[in-house]
Amino acid sequence: MFLELYRVHLFIMKFFREAFTPPYEGKEILKQCYQVGYRSLALISLTGFITGIVFTKQSRPSLAEFGATSWLPSLVGIAMLRTLAPLLTSLISAGKVGSSIGAELGSMKVTEQIDAMEVSATNPFSYLVVTRVLATSITIPILTFYTALVALLGAYVNVSLAESTSFSAFVQSFLESITFLDITASTLKALVFGFTIGMVGCYQGYNSSKGTEGVGKAANSAVVVGMFLVFIEEVIATQITFLFRM
Amino acid sequence: MLQKPKTENRNAVITIRGVQKSFGDYEVLKGADLDLYEGENLVVLGRSGTGKSVLIKIISGLLQQDSGTVEVLGNKVATLTSKELMALRLRIGFSFQNSALYDSMTVRQNLEFPLIRNKKNLSKAEINTAVETVLDAVSLSQTINQMPSELSGGQRKRIGIARTLILRPEIMLYDEPTAGLDPITCIEINNLINEVQARFKTSSIIITHDLTCAKAVGNRIAMLLDGHFQQVGTFEEVFASTDERVTPFYDYNFIQ
Numbered sequence: 429m430f431l432e433l434y435r436v437h438l439f440i441m442k443f444f445r446e447a448f449t450p451p452y453e454g455k456e457i458l459k460q461c462y463q464v465g466y467r468s469l470a471l472i473s474l475t476g477f478i479t480g481i482v483f484t485k486q487s488r489p490s491l492a493e494f495g496a497t498s499w500l501p502s503l504v505g506i507a508m509l510r511t512l513a514p515l516l517t518s519l520i521s522a523g524k525v526g527s528s529i530g531a532e533l534g535s536m537k538v539t540e541q542i543d544a545m546e547v548s549a550t551n552p553f554s555y556l557v558v559t560r561v562l563a564t565s566i567t568i569p570i571l572t573f574y575t576a577l578v579a580l581l582g583a584y585v586n587v588s589l590a591e592s593t594s595f596s597a598f599v600q601s602f603l604e605s606i607t608f609l610d611i612t613a614s615t616l617k618a619l620v621f622g623f624t625i626g627m628v629g630c631y632q633g634y635n636s637s638k639g640t641e642g643v644g645k646a647a648n649s650a651v652v653v654g655m656f657l658v659f660i661e662e663v664i665a666t667q668i669t670f671l672f673r674m
Numbered sequence: 675m676l677q678k679p680k681t682e683n684r685n686a687v688i689t690i691r692g693v694q695k696s697f698g699d700y701e702v703l704k705g706a707d708l709d710l711y712e713g714e715n716l717v718v719l720g721r722s723g724t725g726k727s728v729l730i731k732i733i734s735g736l737l738q739q740d741s742g743t744v745e746v747l748g749n750k751v752a753t754l755t756s757k758e759l760m761a762l763r764l765r766i767g768f769s770f771q772n773s774a775l776y777d778s779m780t781v782r783q784n785l786e787f788p789l790i791r792n793k794k795n796l797s798k799a800e801i802n803t804a805v806e807t808v809l810d811a812v813s814l815s816q817t818i819n820q821m822p823s824e825l826s827g828g829q830r831k832r833i834g835i836a837r838t839l840i841l842r843p844e845i846m847l848y849d850e851p852t853a854g855l856d857p858i859t860c861i862e863i864n865n866l867i868n869e870v871q872a873r874f875k876t877s878s879i880i881i882t883h884d885l886t887c888a889k890a891v892g893n894r895i896a897m898l899l900d901g902h903f904q905q906v907g908t909f910e911e912v913f914a915s916t917d918e919r920v921t922p923f924y925d926y927n928f929i930q
Contacts, residue, residue: 532778535777536776536777539777540771540774541775541776543731543736543768543774544776544837546736546763548763548768548787548837549760549761549763549791549792549841550787550791550792551756
């Protein structure tokens with residue numbers, strides 16, 4: 429257990445060392461950003477939209493009892509931006525991207541492709557790990573805001589079926605309810621989640637062994653450990669954000 | 675078949691002295707000594723698990739020995755900084771047992787990869803020329819746009835060799851180049867190893883169990899037994915031995 433934690437510590441330290449050491453892999457980072465976004469976009473769009481619809485549908489009766497249905501955009505906006513969007517995006521990315529990174533690097537490890545890269549004078553850690561972790565750290569915050577917007581659209585669709593509300597008024601109500609702290613906290617949280625998902629996927633894949641069995645294990649661990657850590661980080665982040673709100 | 679050059683009185687490009695390596699309680703190499711001379715093909719023979727592949731991984735810096743020294747082209751591998759090791763690796767080609775082609779890249783991208791990474795001043799035209807030259811050297815020009823999954827085992831081996839040749843290494847390390855191939859393809863790979871030696875002036879270590887390959891490509895043979903090189907010499911010298919750990923290799927391979 430402690431030995432494993434020590435290895436993780438070394439892996440993370442190596443990431444920061446390599447991330448700031450030239451040559452920088454700009455082109456590969458962009459390629460990985462595209463991959464991360466492309467892999468998750470369809471599922472995130474669908475999940476975000478459905479969440480917006482369902483959340484509004486479930487909240488509406490309670491608010492209607494107090495004659496407060498006009499608060500729906502604010503409620504959806506705050507819930508999505510503060511918690512649901514970062515969490516949904518990260519969980520989907522852990523499933524889609526984390527597992528894919530774990531399996532890809534695991535497969536490269538057991539088929540000696542990583543060794544081949546090393547003997548051809550390429551730093552495989554910099555090329556494979558740093559690029560992927562940076563890509564998830566950059567892309568997941570962007571996807572988080574995209575999820576929030578799609579959920580808002582879903583919420584508007586649901587609201588507009590029940591009453592006539594203009595989209596601009598709906599968005600206006602949402603914008604009035606969110607603060608700079610909400611946006612900052614959400615961005616930082618998504619960045620940490622993205623870093624975690626990328627790091628866990630890379631760590632599991634890069635250190636996989638025992639042939640094809642190891643590849644499956646790496647992909648599975650990338651998802652399970654990634655999701656578990658995201659939930660823990662969510663709890664910690666929520667506590668920290670509340671301290672700032674007080 | 676190409677004539678094998680004589681290798682006497684040449685400089686050693688790799689010098690291995692007293693190399694020991696253990697994995698847990700299992701001691702694989704127990705003080706191995708070996709020299710690779712400039713321009714020669716040195717075949718390392720030995721049973722599975724005797725540390726043949728470990729040895730070439732130590733030479734290329736993928737593994738580190740527990741004790742002893744490995745000197746490659748005048749550099750003590752274990753003492754090099756990562757930057758120096760990278761520079762040395764540009765001078766060493768490593769052909770993996772399973773070829774280790776990058777699955778997500780086409781043959782062209784596989785071959786371009788080491789060049790793009792290490793020779794940043796090359797133009798697109800120069801890279802294309804280099805790719806076409808090495809593909810021609812392994813007689814697989816037609817596969818340039820194929821994915822590794824579309825290639826046969828023999829083709830994958832050849833492309834793996836081409837990928838290492840593109841950086842024009844001075845030393846080639848072949849890990850089981852004929853493993854899992856049919857006899858005809860084995861002969862083609864053996865010829866290719868000899869062609870590489872003649873055309874690119876490489877010094878090579880070839881790890882194999884295959885005596886046909888050993889006889890066809892080796893200027894010298896080194897038998898790795900019990901963690902030491904017990905017999906080193908020409909094919910005929912090594913298999914003239916009456917050592918009962920050596921003779922079964924010959925007997926079971928039906929060499930005439």
